Amino acid sequence: MASSLFIQKMFDDISFKYDLLNDLLSFFTHRLWKKRLVSFVMENAPSSVLDCATGTGDIAFMLKKKNISHVEGIDFSGQMIKLAQEKSKKINLEVDFSTADIMSLPHKDRSFECVTIAFGIRNVEFLERGLSEISRVSSQSVAILEFGQPQSKIVSFFYFNILRLYMPLLGALTKRKDAYEYLIDSSMAFPSGEKFIKIAMKNGQFSQGRFLPLFGGIAYIYLLSKDEV
Numbered sequence: 001m002a003s004s005l006f007i008q009k010m011f012d013d014i015s016f017k018y019d020l021l022n023d024l025l026s027f028f029t030h031r032l033w034k035k036r037l038v039s040f041v042m043e044n045a046p047s048s049v050l051d052c053a054t055g056t057g058d059i060a061f062m063l064k065k066k067n068i069s070h071v072e073g074i075d076f077s078g079q080m081i082k083l084a085q086e087k088s089k090k091i092n093l094e095v096d097f098s099t100a101d102i103m104s105l106p107h108k109d110r111s112f113e114c115v116t117i118a119f120g121i122r123n124v125e126f127l128e129r130g131l132s133e134i135s136r137v138s139s140q141s142v143a144i145l146e147f148g149q150p151q152s153k154i155v156s157f158f159y160f161n162i163l164r165l166y167m168p169l170l171g172a173l174t175k176r177k178d179a180y181e182y183l184i185d186s187s188m189a190f191p192s193g194e195k196f197i198k199i200a201m202k203n204g205q206f207s208q209g210r211f212l213p214l215f216g217g218i219a220y221i222y223l224l225s226k227d228e229v
Helices: 004-025 030-042 058-064 078-091 127-136 153-165 167-174 177-189 194-203
Strands: 048-052 070-075 096-099 112-118 138-147 208-214 219-225
Touching: 004 078, 004 177, 030 058, 030 112, 030 138, 030 208, 030 219, 048 058, 058 070, 058 078, 058 112, 070 078, 078 096, 127 138, 127 194, 138 194, 153 177, 194 208, 194 219
Parallel strands: 048 070, 048 112, 070 096, 112 138
Antiparallel strands: 138 219, 208 219
16 A cells, blocks of 8 residues: 555655546546535435545535535645646535644544545545544445456456556656556556445444445445444
8 A cells, every 4th residue: 555645745746637537547437426425415315425535625515516515625635636626616516624644633423414425435545544534424324436356357457457557648747657546556456346345334333334336346335324322
């Protein structure tokens, strides 16, 4: 696992191409996946949501459009937060964005009814600590969208090799070829499906956990819930 400093600097450097990156890694379907995530979140009609690893704010803005009264977005990349804040002004949606680290969230216990994180949990240097923190600040549920490994070995082989064909182009666009190598390699190695659920249930105060494969397992939605107290 790469260090937090490497990942933070990487996302600062590629922030201006971040949306393009998600397009390429998801074959231009990540927006549909994010809408699916938001639809699951809205089943419980939360009044407050913290969107971790918010990036340029996609999930946070989708949630705010659902008339959730309080939405916050955090990311440990200052450049990502700057882009999210600029986008917030441009589209006239009020979301509180700030720089923070998932492994040490500056929020009180059970501060939000729901916590979301899209394409960010695999970049947490110490996964167990990150899961513990997002569980701590949630009173009801956590919803996660993350890349993983396709369930078919044939699909997995072609998917990751096609992504590697992008490498020269992405390296030229951002001058950070190593960043894209890391993002692809981390997707190949990150525990997905049932493996991730087991890790989450062990390190968070969750009573239930389930997952939904997307595009044959290129990505997964994880839904983790807590007993009300």
